[in-house]
Amino acid sequence: MTRAQANLPALAIALLLVVASVAAAIGLAGSAFAGANTDPADSRLAASAAERLVTANGPLTVRANVLSRAAVANASANLDRLLPGATAVRVTLDGETVAERGNPTGGATMRRVVLVADASQRELSPAFDGSMEVTLPRRTGSATLTFDTGTANVTAVRANDRVVLHDEGGLDGAYDVDLARYDTVTLAFDTDGELAPGSVTIAYRVETTTKAVLGVTVDA
Incomplete structure (x- = not known):
């Protein structure tokens, strides 16, 4: 027992x-x-639509697999470019619907891990106090430099030792400069004298990214 x-x-x-x-x-x-x-046709359409959304020249991207937050907010306007015709389709980001056509109650869903980029414009004016260099935030792909130097002239600007602007007579006015997006860029200024604070203004775009899941549901 x-x-x-x-x-x-x-x-x-x-x-x-x-x-x-x-x-x-x-x-x-x-x-x-x-x-x-699951309808194979729905699966193919969902996979194709998701692929179009994340390509470098897609209607929502700033580059491959990186979506623009501003474009996502206006995603409904891009549905016809994404999937022509009358097919029912829903696009979600982290489960939240950002665009929808028809009523896709079934169908197939394709998900992709993406980055979502937020961009803001910033401006700085170096003090040039003991240094003729200024470092920009990482992922700054371009900048606009405006010179109002007075008595001293800026004759050249180097970005990480690469000459991006040069004028022996002195740079004057505004110049657009392409920078290395994936490097931290330091701008160095060659001058023929001391620059006063406010002599140079640098406008640039700052981008921050967050990870998200893009979902595309198609119910043909």
């Missing part, structure tokens, strides 16, 4: 394991059945 009672906990554990295994098997079978019932 004592041995039988001792075996009861082991029997109960064994039964729980059997029940869990059966439940898992049923769940897997249900998933497989659901996948088998």
Whole structure:
């Protein structure tokens, strides 16, 4: 009797394991059945639409796999470019609908991990106090330099030792400069005298990114 009672906990554990295994098997079978019932045409359209959205020249991107926050906010206007015709489609970002056409109650969904970029314009004016250099934030792909130097002249500007502006007579006015997006850029100024604070103004765009999941559901 004592041995039988001792075996009861082991029997109960064994039964729980059997029940869990059966439940898992049923769940897997249900998933497989659901996948088998997904319309291949819907799957192809969803995959194609998701691919178009994340390409470098897509209607929502600033570069491959990086979406513009501003473009996402206006995604509804781009649905016809994404998927012409009357097909029901929904585009989501982290589960939140950003664009929808029709009522895609079923169909197929394709998800892609992306970055979402927020951009803001900033401006600085170096003090040139003991240094003729200024470092810009990483991912600054371009800048506009405006010179109002007075008695001293800026004859050249180097970005990480690469000459991007040069004029022996002195730079004057505004100049657009392309920079290395993936490097931290330091601008160095060659002058023929001391520059006063406010002699040079640098306007540039700062980009911050966050990870998100883009979803495209198509119900043709």
